[in-house]
Amino acid sequence: MRQYVIGFLLSIYLTVTAYLMVTHHLFGGWALVAAIVSLALIQLVVQLVFFLHLGRESKPRWNLLIFLFMLMVVIIVVFGTLWIMANLSYHHHHSMSPGDTTNFIIKDEGYKK
Amino acid sequence: MSRSFAVPIDTNTKTLFGFWVYLMTDCVLFASLFATYAVLHNNTFGGPAGKELFSLPFVLVETLILLASSFICGLAVLAAHRQDRKMVLVWFALTFALGVAFLGMELSEFHKLAAEGNSWHRSGFLSAFFTLVGTHGLHIATGLLWMGIMMVQTMRRGLTAPVVRRLTLLSMFWHFLDIIWIFIFTIVYLMGAIPV
Numbered sequence: 159m160r161q162y163v164i165g166f167l168l169s170i171y172l173t174v175t176a177y178l179m180v181t182h183h184l185f186g187g188w189a190l191v192a193a194i195v196s197l198a199l200i201q202l203v204v205q206l207v208f209f210l211h212l213g214r215e216s217k218p219r220w221n222l223l224i225f226l227f228m229l230m231v232v233i234i235v236v237f238g239t240l241w242i243m244a245n246l247s248y249h250h251h252h253s254m255s256p257g258d259t260t261n262f263i264i265k266d267e268g269y270k271k
Numbered sequence: 272m273s274r275s276f277a278v279p280i281d282t283n284t285k286t287l288f289g290f291w292v293y294l295m296t297d298c299v300l301f302a303s304l305f306a307t308y309a310v311l312h313n314n315t316f317g318g319p320a321g322k323e324l325f326s327l328p329f330v331l332v333e334t335l336i337l338l339a340s341s342f343i344c345g346l347a348v349l350a351a352h353r354q355d356r357k358m359v360l361v362w363f364a365l366t367f368a369l370g371v372a373f374l375g376m377e378l379s380e381f382h383k384l385a386a387e388g389n390s391w392h393r394s395g396f397l398s399a400f401f402t403l404v405g406t407h408g409l410h411i412a413t414g415l416l417w418m419g420i421m422m423v424q425t426m427r428r429g430l431t432a433p434v435v436r437r438l439t440l441l442s443m444f445w446h447f448l449d450i451i452w453i454f455i456f457t458i459v460y461l462m463g464a465i466p467v
Contacts, residue, residue, distance in 0.1 A: 162345040169338050173456070177331050180461045190465050198457040202450060209345055209446040221291050228295035232302040239306035 165208025172201040283436045290440045294447045297410075301451050304403040305458065312463075314395030321396070321463025324389060330460045333376045334452065340369035341449035348442045351435045356425060359438070363422050366445065370415050377408050404455060410448055417441055 176197040179190060206212040206225075213222050254262065263269075312321070347362030381401070384390065391401040421441055424434050 159346070159349060162342055162349070165345075166338070166342040170335065173331070173334055173338065173453075176457060176461060177327065180464050181327055186466070191462060194457050194461050198453050201453050205341070205446060205450050205453070209341060209449075210443065220288060224292055224295050228298050231299050235299065235302055236306045236309070239303070240309060243310045 161208045161211075165204055168204045168208070169201050172197045172204065282432065283439065286436060287439065287443070290443060294443060297447070298451075301403075301406070301454075304399075304406060305454065308399040308403045308459065311395040311399040316394035316396075318394045318397070319389060321400075321459065322466075324384060325460050325463050327460065327464055329376070329380070330456060333373055334456050336369050336376070337373045337449050337452050340366045340373065341446050343369065344442050344445045348439055351430055351438045354430050356430050359425055359430065360422060363418060363425075363438075367415060367418050367422070370411060370418070370445075374408060374411050374415065377404070377411075381405070381408075400459065404459065407448065407451055407455060410444075410451075414441070414444055414448060417444070 176194040178184075179193055179197075184190070185193075207214070212225060213219065215221055253259075343362050344366045347359055347366060350358035350362055384397075389397055391398045418441060421434070421438055424437070428434055
């Protein structure tokens with residue numbers, strides 16, 4: 159029971175803090191983004207531990223292991239998506255002419271001209 | 272802390288683990304929707320961005336409602352493990368009410384957006400928004416349906432071992448949805464309000 163109350167109170171605190179940081183614009187830009195994302199990650203851990211009891215199981219800790227595996231997949235999918243889409247966007251906005259592109263490929267692939 | 276259980280927890284280990292694996296795949300699903308939202312959130316196509324559309328106080332209330340429902344759900348499961356049928360029904364009824372309140376608020380937000388012409392057709396940003404937040408909302412609706420069924424099962428069959436197991440699975444699902452919402456709240460609504 160105490161688990162849930164602690165988790166609940168911590169979560170409220172973390173939520174309201176993030177909310178007030180944004181509405182009162184305590185600081186700006188990327189620092190603020192970093193702050194609220196950190197608060198979200200802390201709340202994630204709080205709810206995982208206090209509501210879902212992750213990491214509390216007796217060994218072998220399969221739930222924890224599968225969770226970490228999911229995190230790895232998520233990091234690859236999200237980071238990979240952002241990288242690829244940024245790269246695509248860059249190339250769409252900074253295209254070379256067809257002639258330049260051809261020459262670039264020839265040089266890059268190592269074809270004999 | 273000493274607790275007594277009607278059934279040994281080990282009976283359910285495999286089922287609970289299997290459901291946990293399912294929840295992990297659902298995380299990957301939401302991750303891809305978040306990635307899509309991240310890519311598209313600035314593609315407003317001349318239309319409004321999050322800043323113009325979201326009401327932060329409204330979303331804070333939504334968030335606290337869902338958080339409270341997750342907490343109450345935890346109390347319901349504790350009641351189930353000590354075979355307290357009456358409190359299971361009370362707590363789950365309360366969880367359900369809070370869930371309906373959340374969903375009602377979300378549907379009203381969606382309706383307002385659509386009525387003003389800002390539906391998912393309007394821009395890439397809105398497409399991604401409705402898909403991400405809408406998928407979460409669909410999960411909530413499904414959870415509420417499951418909750419209704421479980422309350423009926425509890426009333427009619429009592430807290431048998433299978434019923435307690437299903438209530439535990441339902442609570443895992445409900446806690447998971449609140450966790451996903453933390454990130455929607457932070458990344459969609461709070462970050463939407465920050466000039467970056």
